[in-house]
Amino acid sequence: MITVNHYMMLSAILFAIGTFGVLTRKNAIVIFMCIEVMLNSVNLTFIALSRHVGNMDGQIFVFFVMTVAAAEAAVGLALMIAFFRNKDSIDTDDFNLLKW
Amino acid sequence: MEAILFYITAAVAILSALFVTQCRNPVNSALNLITTFLCLAVFYVMLEAPFMAAIQIMVYAGAIMVLIIFVIMLLNLGLAVKSRYSHGLAGGGFVAALVLLVTSHFVGTGVATGTGGEITSEVIASYGHTELIGRAMFVDFLLPFEIASILLLVAIVGAVVLSKRKV
Numbered sequence: 001m002i003t004v005n006h007y008m009m010l011s012a013i014l015f016a017i018g019t020f021g022v023l024t025r026k027n028a029i030v031i032f033m034c035i036e037v038m039l040n041s042v043n044l045t046f047i048a049l050s051r052h053v054g055n056m057d058g059q060i061f062v063f064f065v066m067t068v069a070a071a072e073a074a075v076g077l078a079l080m081i082a083f084f085r086n087k088d089s090i091d092t093d094d095f096n097l098l099k100w
Numbered sequence: 101m102e103a104i105l106f107y108i109t110a111a112v113a114i115l116s117a118l119f120v121t122q123c124r125n126p127v128n129s130a131l132n133l134i135t136t137f138l139c140l141a142v143f144y145v146m147l148e149a150p151f152m153a154a155i156q157i158m159v160y161a162g163a164i165m166v167l168i169i170f171v172i173m174l175l176n177l178g179l180a181v182k183s184r185y186s187h188g189l190a191g192g193g194f195v196a197a198l199v200l201l202v203t204s205h206f207v208g209t210g211v212a213t214g215t216g217g218e219i220t221s222e223v224i225a226s227y228g229h230t231e232l233i234g235r236a237m238f239v240d241f242l243l244p245f246e247i248a249s250i251l252l253l254v255a256i257v258g259a260v261v262l263s264k265r266k267v
Contacts, residue, residue: 002106004212007143010110012203014117014136016196021121023192026185029126029172033133036164037117040140043156051147054217056236059152060244063237066159067248071255073164077171078262084175085265093187 007048014041028080028090032073039069106146113139124185126172130165137161148221151230 014037021034043062050058080090087094116135123129137160144153219232237245 002102002146005207006106006110007147008207008212009204010113010143012200012207013114015203016200017114017117017121019199020192020196023195024186024189025121026187027126027177029168029175029177030120030129033120033126033129033168036133036160037120037136040137040160044140044143047144047147047149047152049212051149052212053214054219056219056232057240059149059233060236060241062152063155063233064244064248066155067252070159070164071251073167074255074259075262077167078259080171081174081263090175090177 004048004052008045011041011044011048014038014044026091026093028083028092028095029077031092032076032080036069039065102146105142109139109142113143126177127169130169130172133168134161134165137165148224149229151233 018034018036018038018041021037022031025031025034043065046058046062046065050056083095084090113136116132116139119132120129120136123132137156141153141156141161144150144156224232
């Protein structure tokens with residue numbers, strides 16, 4: 001029998017993998033994709049708990065997370081294109097314009 | 101039967117999420133990310149949320165991933181495959197293990213309370229999941245819905261301004 005704890009454990013593992021990717025990768029687009037993995041793991045928690053509680057609110061919240069993720073994708077990728085035009089790279093090591 | 105499906109799909113989801121963080125070519129990472137999204141859609145179907153599964157495939161695996169792959173191909177990042185692609189493996193691994201430890205401790209020791217809401221399997225079967233979502237969204241959450249549309253408008257304008265050469 002699959003309980004809500006199984007889903008929460010799975011989403012904890014996915015969130016940890018996403019954290020690992022964000023902290024170790026250099027490519028900004030891959031970091032962005034790891035953030036998407038983290039967002040999706042939280043979405044899974046929301047839907048599992050919404051099903052467990054018997055309430056629709058968690059699933060509505062997932063809608064808004066998806067909206068914010070879409071907006072973030074549009075703006076973030078535009079930022080990366082603008083950065084690539086100036087530096088010819090999207091390695092996070094080159095993101096040092098504000099460094100002292 | 102449900103347990104077998106759960107464990108197989110969970111294994112595929114975890115493995116493909118790991119490959120997202122480990123593939124050297126960003127296109128491979130993107131394809132693995134699509135696999136993760138599809139596995140999550142399977143979980144949403146198992147949780148009796150078929151509309152969310154459809155949205156997951158259409159919005160995430162469709163729209164957002166097309167955007168990401170478009171940018172990867174536009175910037176032609178495959179050339180950097182041979183260079184060093186990650187750093188801070190020990191520190192990142194330590195922090196990720198810490199996150200996993202804390203969350204699994206909370207999940208393992210805590211109990212999910214508060215069962216017995218009005219949305220049961222029978223209600224979903226009789227009304228349909230889409231209708232329940234629509235009612236909740238356009239009755240209880242109408243103002244957040246409108247605010248989300250304004251957020252999307254702002255994001256469109258911001259993306260256009262950021263990627264223009266001369267403003």
